Amino acid sequence: MDIVPISLDIDPELARYYTGKATALTHLIDTDHITTEALGFTNVPMALWVDEHGIIVRGPESASVERSSLKDMEIDESWPERLKSQLSVAKSIPSNPDAYRAAVLDWARNGSASKFVLSEAEIVGRLSPRHRDEAEAVAAFELGQYLYHQAGGGAPGVSAARSWWQRAHDLDPDNWTYKRQAWVLVTTAEGQPPDLMQGPNDVFSGNWLDDVIANGGGEAYSTPSGI
Amino acid sequence: MLTTGVLSSDQLAYMGWELKPEGLCRADRCVPLPADIDRSALPAAVVADRLGMPILTDPNSGVSAIGPEAGQPPLASNVLPPLTLADFEGNPFDLTQMHGRKSLLMAWASW
Numbered sequence: 001m002d003i004v005p006i007s008l009d010i011d012p013e014l015a016r017y018y019t020g021k022a023t024a025l026t027h028l029i030d031t032d033h034i035t036t037e038a039l040g041f042t043n044v045p046m047a048l049w050v051d052e053h054g055i056i057v058r059g060p061e062s063a064s065v066e067r068s069s070l071k072d073m074e075i076d077e078s079w080p081e082r083l084k085s086q087l088s089v090a091k092s093i094p095s096n097p098d099a100y101r102a103a104v105l106d107w108a109r110n111g112s113a114s115k116f117v118l119s120e121a122e123i124v125g126r127l128s129p130r131h132r133d134e135a136e137a138v139a140a141f142e143l144g145q146y147l148y149h150q151a152g153g154g155a156p157g158v159s160a161a162r163s164w165w166q167r168a169h170d171l172d173p174d175n176w177t178y179k180r181q182a183w184v185l186v187t188t189a190e191g192q193p194p195d196l197m198q199g200p201n202d203v204f205s206g207n208w209l210d211d212v213i214a215n216g217g218g219e220a221y222s223t224p225s226g227i
Numbered sequence: 228m229l230t231t232g233v234l235s236s237d238q239l240a241y242m243g244w245e246l247k248p249e250g251l252c253r254a255d256r257c258v259p260l261p262a263d264i265d266r267s268a269l270p271a272a273v274v275a276d277r278l279g280m281p282i283l284t285d286p287n288s289g290v291s292a293i294g295p296e297a298g299q300p301p302l303a304s305n306v307l308p309p310l311t312l313a314d315f316e317g318n319p320f321d322l323t324q325m326h327g328r329k330s331l332l333m334a335w336a337s338w
Contacts, residue, residue, distance in 0.1 A: 001328065001329040001330070001331060002325060002328050002329070002330045002331070003330075003331045003333060004322075004325065004330050004331065004332050004333065005333050005335055006312060006332060006333065006334050006335070007335055007336055007337070008334055008335070008336045009336050009337050009338070012315055014337040014338075015315075015336065015337045016315060017337070018335075018337060019315060026314065026320070027314060027315050028312040028313065028314055028320055029312065029313055029314070029315055030312055030334075034310070034312075035310070035312075035334060037294075037295050037301070038301075038308050038310050039301065039302070039308075039310070039332070039334075040300075040301030040302060041334040043334075044334050044335045044336045045333060045334060045335050046333075046334045047331055047332060047333050047334070048307075048331075048332040049329070049330075049331055049332075050307050050322075050325065050329065050330045050331075050332060051329055052326065052327055052328055052329060053326065054306060054307045054323060054325075054326045055305050055306060055307070056302065056305045056306070056307055057305070059332075060301070060302075060334075063333060065333075104331060107329070108329060111329070119305075120304060120305035123302065123305050124300055124302055124303070124304065124305070127300035127301055127302060128300065129297075129298050129299055129300050130295060130296075130297055130298065130299060130300065130301065131297065132281065132297040132298075134297075135280065135281050135294040135295050135296065135297040136281040136283065136294050137294070138281075138292075138294040138295055139281050139282065139283045139292035139293060139294035140283055140292070140294075142228070142229060142292040142294075143229075143283055143285050143290065143291075143292045146229055146285075146288075146290060146292070147285065147288065150288070164283075164285070177334075177336070180336070180338050181336070181338060183338075184338035193337075194337045194338045195338075196338065198338070
């Protein structure tokens, strides 16, 4: 089985640091988030299982294969309230990486006989038809991506893309790749690693913690895969 | 999908549609086009309207983007749709290259 990581980073250089740790894999980059439209990826990590014949046998679905270090982090009472809240919400995001990894391995060994393989009707049936707003959000985000690149990225790029990205966020608030991609560009200090807090900012109306809470909290953030 | 106003046959193919005498067709479904339309230069706005796809235009650049068909799920079937991404050296990578082996496509990001 081939594992094909697809990075949804607008700037490949931001992802390159991590790809260097797994050089045996074919790493792909989706700077324009076209896998949102084509494959239904709306957050990370998400996965799609494809068999030898190009048939999708599972997904798109939430796909944690490794326990987040945040799950075991002890929250110090002396820390800032926002940090404590964010960690608490992050800890409550459901995931069962051991079970998901075991399911992937079962499919690798047993192929179509794996109990985790889904039929076409099950795969398509698990996906909701796109509402008009969601479809429009795809176009709005893509326009923003185009303008970001045209402006040369960075702060000028964000300025050029801002109104279209904000529109995408408003139209499809359940799409986390649109929001997290935009937030991180304005909350990361220059020369620093990507800011995973993605807190309140002056450019976009949302931020990670408040949007997760508005959407039902960590328990609702990630769709359980049913594995 | 980005457009400057007119759709090429390649762009139609990317959207999953083909221009035929009866109109725009995908599998066994065809959507008629206006009789007076110039079939050699299909206006994106007309196509988007006929196919139920949103189209947004940036007034400053004049560039438009067409979204997917509303009312349809992201995957219409269990066949991996044609999709070409790039590797980190900028080389195009057609996902059909993976055929012949099982593949686990994993979306991730640095953020």
